[in-house]
Amino acid sequence: MWAVLSKDERRGRALEALRKGDLRTLLDLMEHHLRTWGRAGAKASPNTLRSYRSAVRGFFAWLQGMGLEGEALAQAVAHPSEDLGAAYLRHLEDEGLKPASVNQRRAALGAFYEALKWAGVAERNPFSEAPTRRDPVPKWEKRRPYEEGEVARLLEAATPEERLLVLLGAQGGLRVSEAVGLRWENVDLEARRMRVVGKGRKEASVLIPGGLARALEEAKKEEGPVLPWRSDDAARRALKRLCQRAGVPYRGYHALRHYCGTHLYRSTRDIQTVARHLRHSGIATTTIYAKWGEEEARRVLEAWG
Template sequence: MTLDHYRGTALAQADTWLTLHDDELRRRAVEAARDHDVVTLVALTLAYLTQQGSSGVLTSPRTREAYALGVAQYLGHAAASAINVLRPGRHDAQRYVQAMLAAGRAPAGVQLKVAAAGCLYRALRWAGATEADPFRDVRVPRDPTSGLEKRPPYTEDELIEVLEHADLHTQFLLLLVAHAGLRISEALALTWADLDEGARRLHVRSGKGRKARRVAMSARLARATRQFRVMHAPGGPEHARYRRPGRDPEFVFRYATPQAARYHLGQVFKQAGVDFRGFHPGRKYAGTRLLQQIRDFGRVAAHLGHASVDTTRKGYAQLAADDLKDDLAGW
């Protein structure tokens, strides 16, 4: 089933549920659960996120999309397995987890699907449709393989090869990811006012968890920023041709979605003969190279915008296996 995504604001979508009388809210939720109505139950879950979620109306579009897909997947499983959504059996939720693992889905992906399904049931309880909480005690096994092993950073040689094939536009984007360590959403949200190439700093105004931070630029990124500003900023010779209609000229990049950025950067990787594995291997390159240089997980975590050093340690940066050999040489 293809979801018909709501195109209004998150608050407007929530209001279509919040304005209902409690009895009508419950009736619609019960009816949707009975019929395995994916579109209605996704809308109910997103309304709950907007009204009762920890981030409320500020929940990121990416989180909303992930939860929508997760709810749709669980409902598809429930329909195929003849699960009563409002009165699931006590083994049904754990069986869902085992089915995903048996199909080859990674534990981290399974955990995200469980979070989405759990949110669906919180929304149903919020609507008064059920008291069921089947995912409360579900267990998802931990994956012992580190994130760096599963999805390693780009190598120095790979980045050099790609940068040699990149035009000014894609070179600037790649350096923001691989030198400044920005998430792609952070890079695409940059405005011209956020860039200070003279001081070799940039301002991320709303990173993950809506946290702002200042990020140092490498010398090469600062040069690329100056060149990009000269050509593409308002008043520059390429601004009119570069600017996409409908995109506010204050933003640095002409496109707003990771999908568009993936297409453009993927083309350059293809020309360079390098496998494009997404944007995170670029962030991992920044983390690993910086850690090997300064040997301080805390500072690397701050550069990447991680709330926990453990996140950096487990998935983004590692020291070489023989890192202590010089220190032990005199023992």
């Protein structure tokens, strides 16, 4: 719809949506702008779009909670004060959101305002001007990996399908969306390679390690999804149930990928090898696994009698 409208038509439709509180139209505008002018373009992640839509809904709920509606709401959004972006982010902090979550909402609402500017509605982007929230907790201390013994307990308690779920993350280094999207047609056990669709819809060939190769061989089919869970959330819930049965703290699915990177670094001491297997775009991301590896070594040394 938005691509065929003139600038005056875009502006009129967006203003009407603001006055009516028509979030569906406004979110459609943001998604069109992201897919047309955003860095990821048409390959914008569904997860990103979903989180951006949620952030915009939260922002409008905050505005409406202050009694703004109709023309007053439209004016507040279209002609934001210089403090609007920073004030909302501070509100999120007061609500207890962590710095990473606050910064994610800042990015989402910045994208929303860029769409409003493109439509000729907003004069400025108050979120691009708002400062990012500095996180005092080092990145490597967050979302710590599952430990060696924990992964062993998960595999011992797992069904064949759950075993594949664990090994795709813990040995293959796949993200949950990559594991859920993996199909048998893209698994080449002879070459020990699997083709996965990663972040930004990028395709990559990933080496299949030994334990994962054996599990795939036992479950091998000609076609169709490798895993029975059809959504990321369903796969996470399955892992959470497995953790409860195995007596392992649930750290999320991504912690299996962290385990893979940490284990590989401890075994090779080669950051480049870890970066290649996990398909990191930059080496800076991979250094987190070196930190975890060093932390484990420190604990071992301190425990020596």
